[in-house]
Amino acid sequence: MYGDKFINFVSKGIGNYYIGTGNPNSNTLFIGKESAIHSTDTFTRNWYDCNAQSWAIHINTNSCEILEYFVDNNHPLRASWGRNTWSKYQKLSDFIRDKESEPYYVDFLKHAFSTEINDAPMKRTSEAEKSSIIQRKLLFKNSKFIQDFPVVVLACSDYIQNNDDIREIDDIFGVTYCGDEEGKYWYNKGNWFFLHYSPDRKKLVIHTRQLSADVKNEMLEKMGSIIRNHLAEIGEIESTNR
DNA sequence: ACGTGGCCCCGAATGGCTAA
DNA sequence: TTAGCCATTCGGGGCCACGT
Numbered sequence: 180m181y182g183d184k185f186i187n188f189v190s191k192g193i194g195n196y197y198i199g200t201g202n203p204n205s206n207t208l209f210i211g212k213e214s215a216i217h218s219t220d221t222f223t224r225n226w227y228d229c230n231a232q233s234w235a236i237h238i239n240t241n242s243c244e245i246l247e248y249f250v251d252n253n254h255p256l257r258a259s260w261g262r263n264t265w266s267k268y269q270k271l272s273d274f275i276r277d278k279e280s281e282p283y284y285v286d287f288l289k290h291a292f293s294t295e296i297n298d299a300p301m302k303r304t305s306e307a308e309k310s311s312i313i314q315r316k317l318l319f320k321n322s323k324f325i326q327d328f329p330v331v332v333l334a335c336s337d338y339i340q341n342n343d344d345i346r347e348i349d350d351i352f353g354v355t356y357c358g359d360e361e362g363k364y365w366y367n368k369g370n371w372f373f374l375h376y377s378p379d380r381k382k383l384v385i386h387t388r389q390l391s392a393d394v395k396n397e398m399l400e401k402m403g404s405i406i407r408n409h410l411a412e413i414g415e416i417e418s419t420n421r
Numbered sequence: 422a423c424g425t426g427g428c429c430c431c432g433a434a435t436g437g438c439t440a441a
Numbered sequence: 442t443t444a445g446c447c448a449t450t451c452g453g454g455g456c457c458a459c460g461t
Contacts, residue, residue: 260425260426261425261426261427262426337435337436395427395428396426396427
């Protein structure tokens, strides 16, 4: 059910780092800033800290996480639905699969895997501890599991950089920016994304902002169609029951 | 009438730049 | 070196159009 690359990534992570959530066998990886968990929320903190351990159990028992569910009135995601990150991931996933969005329904976890570039959860990004991001970038660079996804969405804005001096995205993911004409999508100062491809064009890495409040639907729709076309071109239109 | 989603504005925080 | 200024980002509040 799970491949060696993932099993290896999980076994090294027990007691060390956060793995993520969703379907590790999918073809799309979402990388956000950090999990939005309040410092006083011990229950969710505990869930986060035990993430690698619980993946080890899933591997040993051939089970998986709950990958689809309805966000009812009592669900913590309900109040901020439409603004929070998971509702935006869901919408993007719907565009990728060219599917109508169902209100308050989560199933993008079946079709994508989600993790964070900062392994230090905090409710607000401004208060988050950011000193360990550099180590996690190295972890991602050296992980076969992370590198194998043919589509990576870096939804973490300034936590990772590609500019005149620093080419972190190129370096970590083995890709290059394909230029302003083909690869730059700019809607306003808070809505933009950039395309990067591997030399053989099989891997697409998209750099964008944290997908949460004030994200334009138009941007998600365009991003989704680009990902969909890419998956079709490399013959990865996903199977439905992985 | 009401709920939902899209959008805009505001505040807090950060980081870069510059002038004193 | 440091204070001040500005641009950027993200969460929250709230308004409004639209459809049922």
